[in-house]
Amino acid sequence: MGHEAGKVNEEKPLFACSSYLCGRTWCPRRFLFPLPFMFKHFALAFSLFVLFLTSGAQAQELPNREFRGVWVATVANLDWPVQGAPPEKQQEALRQMLDKIKAANLNVVFFQIRTECDAFYRSSLEPWSRFLTGVQGKDPGYDPLAFAIQEAHSRGLELHVWVNPYRVSTVANPNVYSPQHVSKAKPNWLLTFSNGKRILNPGLPEVRNHIAAVIKEVVQNYDLDGVHFDDYFYPYPEGAFPGIGNEDTQTYKTHGTGYSNIKDWRRFNINETMRLVHAQIKALKPQVRFGVSPFGIWKNGEPAGIAGMDAYNAIYADAVHWLNNHYVDYITPQLYWAIGGRQDYRKLLYWWSDKAHAAQRHLYPGHIISQTGFTMEEVPHQIEITRSNREQSALGSVFFRATQLLNNTNLIATSLEAATFRFPAAPPAMDWNGGNAPAAPSDLTVTLNESTGAYEVRWARNPLNRHPFKRYLLYVTSSMPATGDLIPEGAVRAFTSSEMATVAAADVPSPASFWTVTEVSPANVESELSNVVALGSALPVLAQQPSTTAPALGTPPTGTLPETLSPAQIAAGNRLGHVYVTIQLQKKSSVKAELYTLDRKKKTKVLKEKYKAGSHTLTIPRGKLAKGTYLLVLEYGKQRSVQKVEFK
Structure with a gap:
């Protein structure tokens, strides 16, 4: 035989x-x-x-x-x-x-x-x-x-x-x-x-x-x-x-x-x-x-x-x-x-x-x-x-x-x-086996090789990660990723032990693509995302989970306002460059808000409070941030949403 x-x-x-x-x-x-x-x-x-x-x-x-x-x-x-x-x-x-x-x-x-x-x-x-x-x-x-x-x-x-x-x-x-x-x-x-x-x-x-x-x-x-x-x-x-x-x-x-x-x-x-x-x-x-x-x-x-x-x-x-x-x-x-x-x-x-x-x-x-x-x-x-x-x-x-x-x-x-x-x-990953998430990679770069037509991707390992068996997930999506949970299926383009990868142009979405990488621990626990690289001329499409209670962002709401803020407080906030978010809570929940730069290199925590059930208008302060567009990631109840906000 x-x-x-x-x-x-x-x-x-x-x-x-x-x-x-x-x-x-x-x-x-x-x-x-x-x-x-x-x-x-x-x-x-x-x-x-x-x-x-x-x-x-x-x-x-x-x-x-x-x-x-x-x-x-x-x-x-x-x-x-x-x-x-x-x-x-x-x-x-x-x-x-x-x-x-x-x-x-x-x-x-x-x-x-x-x-x-x-x-x-x-x-x-x-x-x-x-x-x-x-x-x-x-x-x-x-x-x-x-x-x-x-x-x-x-x-x-x-x-x-x-x-x-x-x-x-x-x-x-x-x-x-x-x-x-x-x-x-x-x-x-x-x-x-x-x-x-x-x-x-x-x-x-x-x-x-x-x-x-x-x-x-x-x-x-x-x-x-x-x-x-x-x-x-x-x-x-x-x-x-x-x-x-x-x-x-x-x-x-x-x-x-x-x-x-x-x-x-x-x-x-x-x-x-x-x-x-x-x-x-x-x-x-x-x-x-x-x-x-x-x-x-x-x-x-x-x-x-x-x-x-x-x-x-x-x-x-x-x-x-x-x-x-x-x-x-x-x-x-x-x-x-x-x-x-x-x-x-x-x-x-x-x-x-x-x-x-x-x-x-x-x-x-x-x-x-x-x-x-x-x-x-x-x-x-x-x-x-x-x-x-x-x-x-x-x-x-x-x-x-x-x-x-x-x-x-x-x-x-x-x-x-x-x-x-x-x-x-x-x-x-197997949740019952425990294990800590690695620290996220950084310095992600994506370069088109004109001679081969493929994309060459490089990144740096976080020095906090010491385990010898290192692996990375490289994601390429058609929408701006804010967290790994929001990345669509079919987005992995490399699963590698090296801090570099090559991706064929045919495997890259158009007209815009967004690239990010994570490290996976030996227990298959994943890190947060690295910085995001955006390619293409189209405006970013933000990844978001649909929800009937998704926040409304931008100008202050008109009509009857929630008890959280008075009209005078909102007017004063407008002069300081704040933006506002209206949320509806079905029950008492912890609410967390974070602001990211569009390349996700910088993150600012702006809110972490508990609120009673009902409607609330949250103040998102500009603080020391420069004028411009940011990603606002909100987590409350079992929901997570991502929206683009602009400070003027």
Whole structure:
């Protein structure tokens, strides 16, 4: 099979599936090879032509914040590395892979570091992976995880370590495993099954503590952004193998006190591992994200009409429990089925989205790029369905797997770059993880390069920001932005780790464009806006949220005046150059007003008071400001408005 190229002395796997990540014969991951391309290229060319014609409308629909991940599988060298290759060759291959991931406007890499109780990093607990050198326990001559983090961060990509918690081995031959491997050092920790598979026994407290210790070591020693578990818990049923039977009966007798049946106890074992791992991560680095990609069907018949393997009762994975108890920051169910049919992507997406939203956690569904019956439009259409459910916490996508992306299987890279991910995005922030906003960048400049026709953009990082993993969002809009909350979707033109970017002229609105940049923290918290650069001859169009109680600005109101000011006071204020704002408060609220210069380089706080419900006229004093036009940003209740005011 194609993914076995470059393997050294590899044994035949125990798995019937063509993916070493999977052990079930019916698994959707079996079918990883593209369908015949007889008329695909013509169809895609036509589709992309239509997308390009409508790109102006499409751009505003692309989210500025969206999780866009990809799995990089190292088990059996599926995606990386070439086993036994010199370190510099392995490193260069990873660089090229990350370059292509970045070019497709993805922003997160799930990098597999533990495939069979081994390590792709320097560990005191487990041996080096044999998939690096061909010999388990042999030092590869460099630290792959440290290298991967450095290279990912230099491209503005998050790196989440992908861990298989329980799998012990992927081949039956014991000679490929070192004396330090758990299969030889702790054989009493193992469950062995009739199909030859072995896993760590989830029912043993010492096993759960070991898994938590493995996670502690890697989180403590590396500047990673997240920890990710895949879908392997108790073994999947496959072929004649019905799944776990009585292999853990003795463990249940010893450790199952308080549980009336072994099934509930098995679910407790998995749940307890999840709880321990989550607690360990948050105790060390609260902003490191933890998530899982469970099998896509929680229970048979959930939701109604969905039929398939039952993860809750077959492999004892209760993902809803993990969500509801906040053991995870996000969930990535493997929804590897087409829209429609017995395992309908749409139905499953809505169901998982409801569960994630109720738990106040994020949903990033997993997509398979190539599958029997998939057309090249299938995955882009699935992403459209996900985006339509953003209000229900469906905030991104993860692709299985990197090689299919790099090989442009089903023309996925082409369609992502041309339309679905035409513009970059930053991963969404997780409010429950906390984190401070960075200080805003400054000195933004935009220059048109006459020779290339592209815009060259530069800015300066605020010296108050010291975190090494720095990323910036460059926005280009057709209206003057006052705050990041008011920037329309589809406005991101660069998501970069550098203080410079190049933007094609075709991606710049006309006749006027407004440019600003923010810094994004490692926890994805965004700074305030930098100064704004306005290009074009048209008058600025101010970004504003429509509201029936929007302030009326300019000359004093006529007729009956609110009790806040008397006519005499307003007349006196006019002589001093003040302007006035009339607002209507439905209830007692805090009111804040700030004045900005049009380039946003200077800000003046002019008001912060509490007012009772009713109508009020606010005085906006000129103070020491020079005559001219300014932006007035008002915040009261749950409203924010931006207006242009002129001091004469």
